[in-house]
Amino acid sequence: MPTFSATSTAPVNIATLKYWGKRDVKLNLPTNSSISVTLSQDDLRATTTARASDRYTQDKLWLNGTREEIEKKPRTLTVINELRKARAEMEKADPSLPGLASLKLQIVSENNFPTAAGLASSAAGFAALVNAVALLYKLPHSPTELSVLARQGSGSACRSLFGGYVAWEMGSKDDGSDSQAVEVAPIGHWPSMKAAVLVVSAAKKDVSSTAGMQVTVHTSTLFKERITNVVPQRFEKMKKAIIDRDFPEFARLTMADSNQFHAVCLDSEPPIFYLNDVSRAAIRTVEAINAAAGKIIAAYTFDAGPNCVIYYLEENEQAVLSGLSCLNGVSGFPQVSAAASGDDRWSQQLAA
Numbered sequence: 001m002p003t004f005s006a007t008s009t010a011p012v013n014i015a016t017l018k019y020w021g022k023r024d025v026k027l028n029l030p031t032n033s034s035i036s037v038t039l040s041q042d043d044l045r046a047t048t049t050a051r052a053s054d055r056y057t058q059d060k061l062w063l064n065g066t067r068e069e070i071e072k073k074p075r076t077l078t079v080i081n082e083l084r085k086a087r088a089e090m091e092k093a094d095p096s097l098p099g100l101a102s103l104k105l106q107i108v109s110e111n112n113f114p115t116a117a118g119l120a121s122s123a124a125g126f127a128a129l130v131n132a133v134a135l136l137y138k139l140p141h142s143p144t145e146l147s148v149l150a151r152q153g154s155g156s157a158c159r160s161l162f163g164g165y166v167a168w169e170m171g172s173k174d175d176g177s178d179s180q181a182v183e184v185a186p187i188g189h190w191p192s193m194k195a196a197v198l199v200v201s202a203a204k205k206d207v208s209s210t211a212g213m214q215v216t217v218h219t220s221t222l223f224k225e226r227i228t229n230v231v232p233q234r235f236e237k238m239k240k241a242i243i244d245r246d247f248p249e250f251a252r253l254t255m256a257d258s259n260q261f262h263a264v265c266l267d268s269e270p271p272i273f274y275l276n277d278v279s280r281a282a283i284r285t286v287e288a289i290n291a292a293a294g295k296i297i298a299a300y301t302f303d304a305g306p307n308c309v310i311y312y313l314e315e316n317e318q319a320v321l322s323g324l325s326c327l328n329g330v331s332g333f334p335q336v337s338a339a340a341s342g343d344d345r346w347s348q349q350l351a352a
């Protein structure tokens with residue numbers, strides 16, 4: 001039998017309403033719904049090749065040139081098994097298909113940006129893995145159906161199956177089948193949105209998102225207030241701000257949610273610190289940019305790491321980037337477009 005191979009890419013997404021907390025650790029079900037903007041794959045992306053061959057004796061994964069021990073990563077195994085199950089069902093229904101489901105997989109992935117540093121590598125990574133294997137297996141799944149699979153690898157990955165403005169609906173079913181990503185608006189609805197990605201540190205974080213969020217769930221009292229009385233209302237307001245293309249409202253909600261997410265991290269026991277002095281200087285700089293403009297033209301947000309993403313509209317690019325040029329200690333990817341279409345995955349290379 002030949003070696004079957006497919007390559008795909010996936011973009012990062014940076015949440016404007018943060019997912020932080022699991023109600024079911026095994027199925028990766030969140031304690032709250034979340035919203036994000038997908039960034040262009042031209043700038044930050046994961047590229048993943050999946051191969052199936054009867055010469056392979058074991059499923060294996062390499063990340064950035066180093067072997068990952070997937071046998072110790074139950075979530076990665078779950079994603080691979082779910083994809084394989086879907087292929088096996090296809091082969092059962094159509095026996096003329098080549099028997100790929102019974103072959104072991106070798107998966108090779110590279111991120112072109114810092115991994116495990118709070119720039120959503122797990123989101124791009126698991127979305128690219130699902131895209132590549134789904135392409136290899138020729139699965140007929142919609143992006144929302146694939147998002148349910150990607151979610152089981154890393155929660156934030158479900159949102160990287162779509163371009164533009166995306167919601168992850170927490171769902172209510174125990175089996176997680178309705179905990180999925182949906183499009184709030186395509187990028188064309190509000191195409192002038194841009195992001196400046198300021199890399200403060202490319203170092204691997206010392207508390208992973210997976211570990212950090214469960215410390216918060218179990219110890220923070222502020223967290224209960226957040227998921228009960230803050231996020232549900234903010235979810236509706238954020239969607240409305242996107243639909244209305246209301247940048248000041250979108251920006252206010254984004255900054256407030258980043259700040260509350262880092263506040264619940266601090267309220268955890270032991271406390272979790274993701275921001276550093278440069279991160280805080282970036283917050284002050286954005287405040288100064290908005291004060292100088294006399295209106296809100298820039299919104300900062302930080303995931304679980306010190307690196308900063310600043311959303312702004314293209315018409316304000318000069319004011320925002322010249323304001324940011326005063327900031328010391330950052331490098332990175334300024335002027336990233338908010339874009340990417342989930343359908344790009346089907347145009348990727350497929351070989352047998």
Ligand code: ADP
Nearest residue numbers: 046109115116117118119120121122125208209
């Ligand atoms: P980040 O803030 O970068 O998302 P996380 O702590 O959420 O950091 O997740 C980092 C982990 O995600 C990595 O240690 C690795 O296990 C996984 N990951 C990152 N990139 C990829 C990829 N391209 N393919 C598969 N897994 C990946």
Ligand code: DP6
Nearest residue numbers: 015018019154155156209210303304
């Ligand atoms: C702060 O999706 O990385 O970036 O599901 O455990 O893999 P796991 O966590 P992950 O958490 C992301 C947390 C966040 C906020 C967000 O992206 O919504």
Ligand code: CO
Nearest residue numbers: 120122123209
């Ligand atoms: Co992550």
